[in-house]
Amino acid sequence: MDAGLLIIAGYLGAHDTLLYAFMSCIDAKFKVVSEASTSIRERAEFKMHLDRPYLVLRDEEIPEFEEIMYFEIKRCNDSLTKLLKVCEDLDSIFRYTLLGRAISSLLVIASCLYIGSYLSSQDPEMYHLVEYLSAGFFQIFMVCYFGVFITERGAAYNTYLYECNWYSCSTRFKQAMLIMMSRMQKPLYLTIGKFYPLSLETFVQVSKAAFSYATMLKAV
Numbered sequence: 768m769d770a771g772l773l774i775i776a777g778y779l780g781a782h783d784t785l786l787y788a789f790m791s792c793i794d795a796k797f798k799v800v801s802e803a804s805t806s807i808r809e810r811a812e813f814k815m816h817l818d819r820p821y822l823v824l825r826d827e828e829i830p831e832f833e834e835i836m837y838f839e840i841k842r843c844n845d846s847l848t849k850l851l852k853v854c855e856d857l858d859s860i861f862r863y864t865l866l867g868r869a870i871s872s873l874l875v876i877a878s879c880l881y882i883g884s885y886l887s888s889q890d891p892e893m894y895h896l897v898e899y900l901s902a903g904f905f906q907i908f909m910v911c912y913f914g915v916f917i918t919e920r921g922a923a924y925n926t927y928l929y930e931c932n933w934y935s936c937s938t939r940f941k942q943a944m945l946i947m948m949s950r951m952q953k954p955l956y957l958t959i960g961k962f963y964p965l966s967l968e969t970f971v972q973v974s975k976a977a978f979s980y981a982t983m984l985k986a987v
Contacts, residue, residue, distance in 0.1 A: 782864060783909065789857055790913045790957075796850055797920035801927035804843045804947075808932045811835040826937050833937050840931075840943050847924075847947060851955070854917065858957045865910060866960030869969075873977045875903035880981035907973055914957050914965020921955030 803810075815832055826833040879900040886893045925948045933944060956964035963969045 779868075779906070782868075783906070786861055786865075786910070787913055790917060793850065793854060793857070794916040794920055796846075797917070797924065800843060800846045800850060801920070801924055803846070804840075804924070804928045805930050807836060807839045807843070810839055826935050826940070833940070836936060837940050837943070840940055840947075843928075844943055844947055847950070851950070854955060854957070862958050862960050865957070865965070866962070868910060869907060869959050869963075869973055872903045872907040873973050873980070875899060876974070876977035877980040877984070879903065880978065881984045884981070884985055903977075904974070908970050911965050911967055911970040915967060918954060918956045918964070918966060921951060924951050 811832060814835055815829075817832075826836055879896045883893060883896045883900070886896065928944060928948060931944075933941060936944075954964070956966065958964055959969065963972070
């Protein structure tokens, strides 16, 4: 195999592995923060050595308990803020390499479709084209597929936070809770060159564009 192809293959493999690792870590961290947000009251009751379920009309009736509750939601808020910052940094690092990946995959798919339209199914070259075509689809699909994890975790966070049994919480707890929920109203996703989000819809758009270019080349 040509040395240039080996270098490119090594770069693509390292790039994708690093990106998948980062996105998997963010997905796992979001799961931890989500579960921690849901179990705020349980952890506060455990620290106070209270029998569960502990019923109280207003947390302010027990100042120490209310202080623990507020401390726990601040911890969740700090973790969420850091996690969102990591997502922004990850997007700024990979957005343009992902744009290059999307364009290269589009060109590979379109070229394979165009050349394949002139070959018969019995031609040995057809099998090589199928391999390249599959690789082009697979590369862009996996990137978009892992990007969906982050988007879904971000969209589900407010539901986890809402289930933290907040009805008897103090005013400042509810204010912190509202701030966190309003922050997560904006969809969370990585982007391809700041143009398109990493999603399965983007994968479909790239595939459609590749078929359109192949058809256009065929018509010329």
